[in-house]
Amino acid sequence: xxxxxxxxxxxxxxxxxxxxxxxxxxxxxxxxxxxxxxxxxxxxxxxxxxxxxxxxxxxxxxxxxxxxxxxxxxxxxxxxxxxxxxxxxxxxxxxxxxxxxxxxxxxxxxxxxxxxxxxxxxxxxxxxxxxxxxxxxxxxxxxxxxxxxxxxxxxxxxxxxxxxxxxxxxxxxxxxxxxxxxxxxxxxxxxxxxxxxxxxxxxxxxxxxxxxxxxxxxxxxxxxxxxxxxxxxxxxxxxxxxxxxxxxxxxxxxxxxxxxxxxxxxxxxxxxxxxxxxxxxxxxxxxxxxxxxxxxxxxxxxxxxxxxxxxxxxxxxxxxxxxxxxxxxxxxxxxxxxxxxxxxxxxxxxxxxxxxxxxxxxxxxxxxxxxxxxxxxxxxxxxxxxxxxxxxxxxxxxxxxxxxxxxxxxxxxxxxxxxxxxxxxxxxxxxxxxxxxxxxxxxxxxxxxxxxxxx
Amino acid sequence: xxxxxxxxxxxxxxxxxxxxxxxxxxxxxxxxxxxxxxxxxxxxxxxxxxxxxxxxxxxxxxxxxxxxxxxxxxxxxxxxxxxxxxxxxxxxxxxxxxxxxxxxxxxxxxxxxxxxxxxxxxxxxxxxxxxxxxxxxxxxxxxxxxxxxxxxxxxxxxxxxxxxxxxxxxxxxxxxxxxxxxxxxxxxxxxxxxxxxxxxxxxxxxxxxxxxxxxxxxxxxxxxxxxxxxxxxxxxxxxxxxxxxxxxxxxxxxxxxxxxxxxxxxxxxxxxxxxxxxxxxxxxxxxxxxxxxxxxxxxxxxxxxxxxxxxxxxxxxxxxxxxxxxxxxxxxxxxxxxxxxxxxxxxxxxxxxxxxxxxxxxxxxxxxxxxxxxxxxxxxxxxxxxxxxxxxxxxxxxxxxxxxxxxxxxxxxxxxxxxxxxxxxxxxx
Numbered sequence: 001x002x003x004x005x006x007x008x009x010x011x012x013x014x015x016x017x018x019x020x021x022x023x024x025x026x027x028x029x030x031x032x033x034x035x036x037x038x039x040x041x042x043x044x045x046x047x048x049x050x051x052x053x054x055x056x057x058x059x060x061x062x063x064x065x066x067x068x069x070x071x072x073x074x075x076x077x078x079x080x081x082x083x084x085x086x087x088x089x090x091x092x093x094x095x096x097x098x099x100x101x102x103x104x105x106x107x108x109x110x111x112x113x114x115x116x117x118x119x120x121x122x123x124x125x126x127x128x129x130x131x132x133x134x135x136x137x138x139x140x141x142x143x144x145x146x147x148x149x150x151x152x153x154x155x156x157x158x159x160x161x162x163x164x165x166x167x168x169x170x171x172x173x174x175x176x177x178x179x180x181x182x183x184x185x186x187x188x189x190x191x192x193x194x195x196x197x198x199x200x201x202x203x204x205x206x207x208x209x210x211x212x213x214x215x216x217x218x219x220x221x222x223x224x225x226x227x228x229x230x231x232x233x234x235x236x237x238x239x240x241x242x243x244x245x246x247x248x249x250x251x252x253x254x255x256x257x258x259x260x261x262x263x264x265x266x267x268x269x270x271x272x273x274x275x276x277x278x279x280x281x282x283x284x285x286x287x288x289x290x291x292x293x294x295x296x297x298x299x300x301x302x303x304x305x306x307x308x309x310x311x312x313x314x315x316x317x318x319x320x321x322x323x324x325x326x327x328x329x330x331x332x333x334x335x336x337x338x339x340x341x342x343x344x345x346x347x348x349x350x351x352x353x354x355x356x357x358x359x360x361x362x363x364x365x366x367x368x369x370x371x372x373x374x375x376x377x378x379x380x381x382x383x384x385x386x387x388x389x390x391x392x393x394x395x396x397x398x399x400x401x402x403x404x405x406x407x408x409x410x411x412x413x414x415x416x417x418x419x420x421x422x423x424x425x426x427x428x429x430x431x432x433x434x435x436x437x438x439x440x441x442x443x444x445x446x447x448x449x450x451x452x453x454x455x
Numbered sequence: 456x457x458x459x460x461x462x463x464x465x466x467x468x469x470x471x472x473x474x475x476x477x478x479x480x481x482x483x484x485x486x487x488x489x490x491x492x493x494x495x496x497x498x499x500x501x502x503x504x505x506x507x508x509x510x511x512x513x514x515x516x517x518x519x520x521x522x523x524x525x526x527x528x529x530x531x532x533x534x535x536x537x538x539x540x541x542x543x544x545x546x547x548x549x550x551x552x553x554x555x556x557x558x559x560x561x562x563x564x565x566x567x568x569x570x571x572x573x574x575x576x577x578x579x580x581x582x583x584x585x586x587x588x589x590x591x592x593x594x595x596x597x598x599x600x601x602x603x604x605x606x607x608x609x610x611x612x613x614x615x616x617x618x619x620x621x622x623x624x625x626x627x628x629x630x631x632x633x634x635x636x637x638x639x640x641x642x643x644x645x646x647x648x649x650x651x652x653x654x655x656x657x658x659x660x661x662x663x664x665x666x667x668x669x670x671x672x673x674x675x676x677x678x679x680x681x682x683x684x685x686x687x688x689x690x691x692x693x694x695x696x697x698x699x700x701x702x703x704x705x706x707x708x709x710x711x712x713x714x715x716x717x718x719x720x721x722x723x724x725x726x727x728x729x730x731x732x733x734x735x736x737x738x739x740x741x742x743x744x745x746x747x748x749x750x751x752x753x754x755x756x757x758x759x760x761x762x763x764x765x766x767x768x769x770x771x772x773x774x775x776x777x778x779x780x781x782x783x784x785x786x787x788x789x790x791x792x793x794x795x796x797x798x799x800x801x802x803x804x805x806x807x808x809x810x811x812x813x814x815x816x817x818x819x820x821x822x823x824x825x826x827x828x829x830x831x832x833x834x835x836x837x838x839x840x841x842x843x844x845x846x847x848x849x850x851x852x853x854x855x856x857x858x859x860x861x862x863x864x865x866x867x868x869x870x871x872x873x874x875x876x877x878x879x880x881x882x883x884x
Contacts, residue, residue, distance in 0.1 A: 134769075310811055311602050313567030314803030343769050344803065348780075349815070355865025406814045406865050433819055434779035436747065439768055 042066045043417065044081045045396065048090035051403065052388035053097055053372045063095060065394040068416035073388045096368070096403055097388050098144025098395030098415060099350050100375030102305040103259065103285050103339035106134035106347060111150035111158030111188075117195065117202045118216045120251075121243035122158035124148055125183050128171050130163075131441045133431070138347035139165050139421040140432040142397035142410040143340075145176075145375070145385055152190035152261040155203065155213055159247060160185040160259055162379050164395070166415050176381070186283075186379070187251055189213070190261035191270055192317050210270055217278045220248035251280045257380060258282040259305070263317035265289040272300040283378045285339070287329075288312075288321035294332035303335040303378050306370075307344065308353040326370060327361030336366065337374040348410075348432060355404040367404060500524045501876055502543040503855060504534055505551030509824075511832045511846035521551060523853030526875040531847045546878070548870050550862055552827060553847050554609025554854030557809045558760045558794035558834035559714070559740055562613045563593040563600060563628065563638075569805055573597070576616035576799065578623075582656050582663060583676050585646045585702035587623030589614035593635045595628075599806045603797075604630040605880040606808045607856035607869045610640065610844050612834070616799040617649040617716035617740070619656075620663055620672055624702065625714060627838055629854070631874045640840065645714040645738060646706050648673060651722035652772035670725045677733050680704045712736040718762070718774040720744040727755045738837065741798070743768075743778035746785040758792040758837045761829075763807050764815035766798065783829060784820030794834035795826075814863035826863065859883070 043065045050061030052073055062079040064072040072079045081087075107128040112119035128148055138146060149160035162184040163174040176184040191209050196202065203209040223245040230238035250256040258280050260271045268287060275282040284290070284297065286307045297304060306329070312321040326336045338353040340346065345353060354367040362370070376386025385393050394417035401408035410432065413421035421428050430438045501523040508519030510531055520537060522530035530537055566573025575592040578584060593613065594600075603611070614625025627641035648654070654669050656662055663669040680703035686694040687704075705711045715726040718741045730737035739745070739759045743766075745752060752759065761783045768775045779785075786793040795816060797807035809830050817826035835845025843852050853876035860867035872880040 310804040310808045311567075311599060311806045313599065314569045314800070314805035316568055316570065318803060319567065343767055346765060346767075349765070352815075352865060358866045359868065404866060406818050406863055409818070433781050434768065434777075435781070436744075436777045438779070439773075439776040 042085040044085040048095035051096040054387040094399040118156040120247040136431040141348035144395035149188040152194040186257040220245040263288040290325040291328040298332040305337040323360035326357040504547040523876040548857035550858040556834040557611040559796035583621040586698035589626035609854040716740040718743040780819035783816040
C-alpha cells in the first residue's frame with residue numbers, strides 16, 4: 001500500500017498532524033498486511049462498468065488481478081471469482097486501464113544542459129526526482145505510466161524514461177526496464193523556435209537545426225560503419241566508445257523511439273523527412289498545426305501525441321493551434337494520443353484533454369484510446385499496458401462516472417495491482433484537490449522495495 | 456456528486472442532439488473547428504428558446520423563452536406563456552445562460568502572439584503607475600477576444616496585469632465592436648496592485664525588493680495622493696496637476712476600488728491592513744491562501760476574485776503552491792463573496808476560458824448553480840454592473856449564451872453568443 005508520506009504540512013492545525021500520525025501507523029499495519037498477502041492472492045474488482053478499451057464496455061464487469069497482472073476480464077457470470085479472492089466492490093463506478101501520459105515533465109527531469117544543442121548521451125533517468133509531489137498528483141489523475149522527458153530547448157535534449165507511477169523510493173522503483181535490464185525510454189527531440197538560439201552552438205534557423213541533426217545521425221552512421229569494419233577485420237581498430245552515437249544507433253535500429261516536439265506544419269514535415277532519411281520511428285508531439293498536414297502524417301505512418309490547449313497562441317508556432325487536431329488526425333487514420341506536458345497541463349486532468357478532443361470532434365472510443373492504448377503503442381508497450389486484457393499489467397483507474405465527463409472523479413489508481421491513490425485517504429485527497437502541503441515533496445518511510453522492480 | 460444534481464441532468468436529458476435553429480437567415484453550425492475568428496453581426500429582435508434557461512434570477516425555467524428588443528431583454532419566462540412575434544429571429548438551444556462575466560483578465564492587452572509588440576499589460580519603468588489607463592491599451596481586434604466570446608464570455612474586467620506594485624488601471628468591456636469605444640462599459644474600473652513576490656521590482660537594488668518595502672511604498676503613494684488631493688481641494692491653482700496622484704486620490708475617495716493581487720497569507724493580510732488604514736474599497740485577486748484566512752476576510756467584507764481553477768501552482772516563487780481546485784468551493788461554503796476569473800497568463804494558454812475554469816470548480820465541490828453564478832451574477836455585483844449584466848432579467852442587456860447541453864461538460868458546446876441582442880458568435884465551440 002502507500003508507503004510515502006509528506007515531509008511536512010505547513011498551515012495545518014494540530015488535529016491534522018495527529019491524523020497524519022494515525023495514518024502513518026495505519027500505513028505500517030497495512031504494509032504488513034500487504035506483505036503477508038503479497039501478490040499470490042487474487043483480487044477481484046466487481047460490479048463496475050468496465051471499459052477494457054479493446055472491445056466494448058462491460059456494464060457489470062469482473063476484473064481479476066493476481067501477482068500484479070490481469071488474469072481475467074469479463075461480464076459477471078462469465079468470470080469465476082475465487083472464493084478466497086479479496087473483493088474490491090465498485091457498484092456504480094467505472095473501471096478502466098491506468099492512463100498513459102506520453103509527454104510529461106513531472107519529477108524535475110532536466111537532462112541536457114546549455115552546452116550543446118544535441119546531447120543524446122544524457123539520460124533523464126539520472127535526473128528524475130521520484131519524491132516530487134507531481135508524481136502523487138499524476139497518480140491522483142489516474143495516470144499509471146509516464147514518458148518523462150526533459151524540455152524542448154535542445155534539438156536533442158536526452159533520453160526519456162518510461163516509468164510506472166508506483167509508490168517508490170528511488171527511480172529504480174519506478175523505471176521500466178527491457179528484459180536485458182536496460183532502462184526503457186525514448187529520445188527527446190525538438191525543432192522550431194524553442195530549440196533555436198542566436199549565437200553559440202545552438203542553431204539560429206530551421207535550416208541549421210535540421211543540418212545539425214543530420215550531421216549527428218551521419219556521424220553515428222560513420223561510427224557504426226567503423227565498428228562493423230573493425231569487427232570484420234582484426235587489423236582495424238575499433239573507434240573509441242561514444243555514448244551519444246550508441247544512443248543514435250539505437251534510434252536508427254528502431255530500439256529507441258524518437259519523441260519529437262514540433263508545432264508548425266513545416267516543422268512537422270521536416271521531422272517526417274528526417275525520420276525517413278535515417279529510418280527512425282517517431283512520435284510527433286504537440287503538433288499545433290497537425291490538422292493542416294494530417295494526410296502527410298498518415299502517409300508517413302507516424303503516431304501523434306497531441307496537446308490540448310484552451311486557446312491558440314501564446315507563442316508564434318501555436319497561433320494556428322486547433323482543438324480539432326486529434327479529430328482530424330483520427331479521421332486520417334493516424335494513431336492519436338493526448339498528453340499533459342505537465343506542468344503545461346495538470347496531470348490530474350489528463351482525462352480532460354481526452355474529453356476536450358471529443359468536444360472538437362474526436363470519437364469517444366478514439367479519445368479513450370488516446371490516453372491508454374494509443375499511448376502504449378507510442379512507448380512500444382502495447383503488449384503490456386493500455387487495455388484490460390489477461391496477461392497485461394494490473395494498472396487500473398476507478399472513476400465515479402463516465403471518463404470523459406467533467407464530473408467524473410478519479411477515486412482510485414492501481415499500479416501493478418497495488419493501490420497507489422485512494423481519494424478516501426487524506427493525503428491522497430490533498431494531492432487530488434490541492435491546498436496547503438499539496439506540493440510538498442514526499443519522503444519514503446519504509447524499506448523493502450527490492451522486490452518491486454519492474455515485475 | 457454533481458451528476459445527481461437536477462440542472463445539468465435535466466439539461467442533458469432534454470437534448471440528445473445539439474440544435475440551434477435560426478429562422479432567418481438559416482445558419483449552419485460547424486462543431487469545434489475554431490479557426491474562424493470572424494463574428495456574424497446579426498442584428499434585430501431575438502427570441503431565444505431554451506429547454507432550460509438559467510436566468511440566475513430565480514430557479515431555472517424549463518422550456519423557457521427570452522425576448523430581446525433593441526438590445527434589451529423584454530421578456531423572460533415560460534415559452535408557453537408568451538410566444539415570440541413574427542418579426543423576431545429565433546434561436547434555440549438546450550441550455551441558455553446569461554453571457555458570462557469574467558471578473559478579471561488581461562484580455563485585449565496580452566495579445567495572441569505573446570511577442571513584445573502585443574504585450575501591453577505591464578510597463579516596468581516604475582513601480583507605481585496608477586495613471587496608466589486600460590482604455591489606451593485595449594485591442595478589440597485581438598483574435599483571443601473572439602475566441603473567449605465564442606465560449607460564452609460577453610463581459611470582461613480587463614486591464615493592467617499583476618507584476619508591479621501598482622501596474623495601472625483596469626476597465627470593463629463588452630466583447631463587441633472593433634474599437635475600444637464600442638467595447639467599453641466602464642472606462643476606469645479599478646487600480647491594480649500586486650503584493651508579494653509578484654510585485655517585486657526586477658533587478659538588484661530596485662524597489663520594492665521585499666514584502667515590507669512593497670507595503671511601505673504603497674502606503675507612501677497613498678499618503679502622497681491624500682496630501683495632493685487636499686492641496687488641490689484647498690488651492691487648485693497652486694498645485695500642478697499630477698495624473699498619478701489623481702488616480703490614487705480616486706482610490707482614496709472610494710470611487711475606484713484597489714484591486715490587490717496577493718496569494719500568500721501575509722500578503723493578503725498586508726492588503727487588508729492597508730485597506731483598513733486608508734478606508735479603501737479593496738478587491739482581492741488570486742488569493743490562493745484565502746481558505747486559511749476565512750475569519751479575516753469575513754470581518755473585512757472583502758470580495759475575492761479567486762485564482763483560475765486550473766492556475767499552475769508551481770512557479771518559481773512558490774507563492775501559488777497552496778492554490779486548490781476547491782478554493783472557490785471553500786469560499787462558497789463559508790458564505791464569502793467571490794467570483795471566478797481567467798487572470799493573466801504569460802505563456803500557453805495565452806488566455807484561459809472562463810467557462811472551463813468554472814467547470815473545474817464545479818467538479819471539485821462548487822455546486823452547479825453557484826458555479827454558474829460565480830461567472831455571471833457574482834462578478835457583475837462585485838464589479839458594480841449588476842444593473843446591466845449577469846442575469847437574464849427584463850431591462851438588462853440582451854447578453855446570453857446558448858449551449859447544447861450542460862455548459863460545464865467537456866463534450867458539450869457553446870453554440871451561440873449574443874451581446875446587446877446581436878448574434879456575435881454562431882460557431883459551436
